[in-house]
Amino acid sequence: KRSCLPFFPLSRANRTGPGSRALKAPVPCPFRPASERARMDLEDLQNSEACALRQRLLEELEEERREFGEDGAHLFQAPRLARFLQGNNGSIEEAAAHFRRMLQWYKEADMCKRRQSVVDKEWNVEVVEGANELFEIMCIDVSKRMQDGTMLWLQRDGLAQIERIMKLGDEELAKRLSLICELREIHLDRRSEELGRLSKIVQIRDLTGLNISVILRNRAAMKRLADVFKVVSTAYPETMTKMIIVNPPAGFNMLWMAVQPMLNNRIKQKFVFIPDGPFEFPQQLAQIGGLGALHALADLSRRPGEVELVPGRSHFHYQELSKGTCARWAFQAPGSLQFAVIFFECAERGPKVHEVFPTQAVTGAVSGHCGPLGLEGMLWFTWYNDSWASTLQVLDLKVSLHEEPDEVVRHPSSSSVLLRKHSASLTGSAFCCIPWLVGDVDVSEDDEVVRHHHARSPSPIRVRRRKVVDDEPEIGDSDSWEGGLGSDAFAKLVLQLAALVLLLATAQTARSYLGRAGLWLFG
Incomplete structure (x- = not known):
């Protein structure tokens, strides 16, 4: 390898202050200026110029290499030397100084001995x-x-x-x-x-x-x-x-x-x-x-027992699905939480995303299902507490799988979610969490609302713009301030x-x- 070097280094005996580390002249890189060395692919262990740089660094550290002997031989291998060169932009002088600081710490921490417990x-x-x-x-x-x-x-x-x-x-x-x-x-x-x-x-x-x-x-x-x-x-x-x-x-x-x-x-x-x-x-x-x-x-x-979400905190859960498998889930949400489910389809070029249940506010007893699917992938559940002051919980989360190979659904985005409310009051949290209910609805304690979501095609998710309600009052319109201080x-x-x-x-x-x-x- 030395024959391919542009020039040979001076012998240690001919250097200023022979045998003295403090008086050793710094070894400059003879190949390229610093700006070009920084662009060199030092990560490529087969690159000829990178190999030459590592050889120069190894020669600069020859004294330390002999001092550490066989116990420290791993420190002077190509990958370790390459990391120090890359971390110092290809400068042999700076890489050598950095390497010596590492060796000093290595001795103080007795790492040559301690690493034996994990080496294999x-x-x-x-x-x-x-x-x-x-x-x-x-x-x-x-x-x-x-x-x-x-x-x-x-x-x-x-x-x-x-x-x-x-x-x-x-x-x-x-x-x-x-x-x-x-x-x-x-x-x-x-x-x-x-x-x-x-x-x-x-x-x-x-x-x-x-x-x-x-x-x-x-x-x-x-x-x-x-x-x-x-x-x-x-x-x-x-x-x-x-x-x-x-x-x-x-x-x-x-x-x-x-x-x-x-x-x-x-x-x-x-x-x-x-x-x-x-x-x-x-x-x-x-x-x-x-x-x-x-x-x-x-x-x-994941934590054992119930999940507590302080304001602004989210919680995640996943469930892997094989072909022909149906997933069913259920949980309790005592307070209003934002909830969504998506499906990641396994693909060669990376996972494809399909919307199963769009982001909605839910509360009470919530259950839903997805599949059975003709695809392999992963369901991803997200809960988010968007309140300003209330700590909320997700209780009794259960996700079960069922094999139904004869009833395969071709669209991963097909799903339904069932919500059972705990309160009959329309002014309570039970009503506020069901945004798809409009008009005057008489809700009793045991009523159930089923939310069906069917996508026509398993197209990847696109960023959804906020829907503008036609009859939403505008703050700048004085005629819409009916009710005074109590208005929306x-x-x-x-x-x-x-x-x-x-x-x-x-x-x-x-x-x-x-x-x-x-x-x-x-x-």
């Missing part, structure tokens, strides 16, 4: 002592993969139990996380060797319910996060190909706009944002991460004013924690 284990957090508990507290799932085998790392930050995390000692937390990262690195490097290019994870972060300002005000939590990030960035660079941010909270865009100019294009391209609501983002997430990403998202939200138009005006006040308060909060975040990120 499968990618499963259960092989790391205490990892299951830690991932439950942090609401993390790493058991799923994309269709091409890429490892998924899904985290619901809004459900993380900060108090329990803070109860763990610093040393115990560092030991668990570092060993998990080492196990992940082992499998990523092995797969990289098989593929001939760097294998990385896709990380999905669901920020639903995350209060960034509370975390930024918690100095102890911020220190924990900073320590963890420092270890990961120092010892395990370039392990992530994409970070998909789902449901970023209010003010996140302001924070991102402040940070973005300080990032290079390679880092910025790693971030993908899906800001849509709980009924829309699963469709986009399925296209990027596959159905496995949705499985992990729903599994992380006045109530709508009050809600709009309240929304404006909330928007202003959110902007003020975002500006306050933006300053704190900038101070933490950039000193």
Whole structure:
């Protein structure tokens, strides 16, 4: 391989200060200027120029390589060297300095010895002592993969139990996380060797319910996060190909706009944002991460017993369906919840989305069915609490499957939903949750309403515009203000004013924690 190099490096004896690391002259990259090295495909382990760069870095680290011997031989393999080169834009000098910081941490953490407990284990957090508990507290799932085998790392930050995390000692937390990262690195490097290019994870972060300002005000939590990030960035660079941010909270865009100019294009391209609501983002997430990403998202939200939804919180459930299978579901909703069901059809080019039951407000006893279908795929259920102050529940959820191969429905969008109301009062929540009832209806306690939804074709979902009701009163029309302060138009005006006040308060909060975040990120 040396014969293909443009020139040979000076021998160690001829360098300034022989044998002295502090006096060693930096080794520049002889191939391309920095701007062109940054564009080089350093992930391709077979690329001749990338191979030459790794060889130069290996020669620069020859002394450290001899020091670590056989126990540390894995650190000097092609995938690990390539990650440090890519993380430092192909600069051998910077990559070598970064690599030496990693080696120093490796010795302090005694990782050569500790990694022996996981070196021959499968990618499963259960092989790391205490990892299951830690991932439950942090609401993390790493058991799923994309269709091409890429490892998924899904985290619901809004459900993380900060108090329990803070109860763990610093040393115990560092030991668990570092060993998990080492196990992940082992499998990523092995797969990289098989593929001939760097294998990385896709990380999905669901920020639903995350209060960034509370975390930024918690100095102890911020220190924990900073320590963890420092270890990961120092010892395990370039392990992530994409970070998909789902449901970023209010003010996140302001924070991102402040940070973005300080990032290079390679880092910025790693971030993908899906800001849509709980009924829309699963469709986009399925296209990027596959159905496995949705499985992990729903599994992380599962809790034994009843499901409680604070204002603005959503809950998900999925059920896989085979051909000729009919699914029936039932649950209790004591308060008015937004509910929808969609079907993901398994296809070669990615899942196709079909609407089963459109988003509607439901309450009381709710049941429905879908199928039997002539397609294979997955049903996806979404509940969302759109109230401002009330915590609501989903009770007694049951989903059952029945084989009915002789009565296959060709349209995945065929369904019906049954709602049994608990109250006879039209002014109560039972009436408010049935928007398809119009006119004067006499509702008794035992009445039932059946909602049928039949689509003429299994066409993919399109974004639905809000229907405009012809007789809806306009706030600007004085003739429509019948009833004075008790009219619907006045109530709508009050809600709009309240929304404006909330928007202003959110902007003020975002500006306050933006300053704190900038101070933490950039000193």
